[in-house]
Amino acid sequence: MARKPDQKLKKEILDRILLALSRKGLHNLSLRGIGREIGISDRMLVFHFKTYENLINSVFLHLSLRHKTILREILIENADKSLLEIYELFTARILTNENRNTLLLFLELYMKALRDVAGYRDFFNEVLINWIHETASVIEDIYKDKSAVYATIMVSFYRGLMLDWLATNDMERILESQNTFVSLITEKSVLNK
Numbered sequence: 319m320a321r322k323p324d325q326k327l328k329k330e331i332l333d334r335i336l337l338a339l340s341r342k343g344l345h346n347l348s349l350r351g352i353g354r355e356i357g358i359s360d361r362m363l364v365f366h367f368k369t370y371e372n373l374i375n376s377v378f379l380h381l382s383l384r385h386k387t388i389l390r391e392i393l394i395e396n397a398d399k400s401l402l403e404i405y406e407l408f409t410a411r412i413l414t415n416e417n418r419n420t421l422l423l424f425l426e427l428y429m430k431a432l433r434d435v436a437g438y439r440d441f442f443n444e445v446l447i448n449w450i451h452e453t454a455s456v457i458e459d460i461y462k463d464k465s466a467v468y469a470t471i472m473v474s475f476y477r478g479l480m481l482d483w484l485a486t487n488d489m490e491r492i493l494e495s496q497n498t499f500v501s502l503i504t505e506k507s508v509l510n511k
Contacts, residue, residue: 323366331358331366332380339377340419344426349373375440378427381420382444385412386452393456401457402500405476409496413483421480449473468503475499 334356339347342355349370353360367373392407399407412421428445431438453469454461461468483492 328366328376329380331356331363332376334358335373335377336380336420336423340423343423344374344430371434371437374427374430375438378424378431378441379444381424381427382449386449388412389452401460401504402497405496405500406493409476409479409493413480413489413492418484421484425481425484446473471503 335352338352338355347355348360349363349367350360352373353363363373367376388411389408392404392411396404396407427441431441431445435442450466450469450473453472454465457468457472458465479492479496482495483489
């Protein structure tokens with residue numbers, strides 16, 4: 319019977335890969351290069367991830383899970399807060415200089431996946447479908463049957479803010495834009511009731 323990968327070890331490997339890729343990016347990295355970068359054999363990577371594409375999908379899912387965990391923690395700890403306050407808390411936790419390289423890696427993964435949508439199907443299920451679904455479930459009471467539409471707008475807006483912040487580092491303008499956006503969508507939901 320074939321040995322199965324140890325999930326705890328796999329998570330530790332993903333943490334190391336995420337750290338290494340956040341520093342170096344994906345440019346011209348193979349399984350062998352990633353293994354060399356984190357100090358394990360490429361055979362160990364193949365054992366745990368099978369292919370380069372699976373490894374990249376796993377790295378993204380690991381990163382996305384970190385961000386979802388942050389969002390869930392904020393939602394649980396601040397259930398009484400407004401949508402704007404939740405957005406502000408999430409932005410303050412994610413758009414930080416400590417996360418800059420990880421966010422750059424996220425965008426690099428996104429671009430890589432766009433070049434091979436079929437090969438990175440798990441990536442797009444997570445980056446689009448799951449994030450929109452989770453956001454929709456949070457705002458369902460406010461937006462009712464339009465929650466998926468508003469969730470799509472909100473996720474897209476946040477990703478645009480992230481890209482803008484990475485390019486300009488203008489947090490003051492980012493926060494003002496975020497506050498205006500949340501005011502607009504909140505006002506729209508009040509008008510539709």
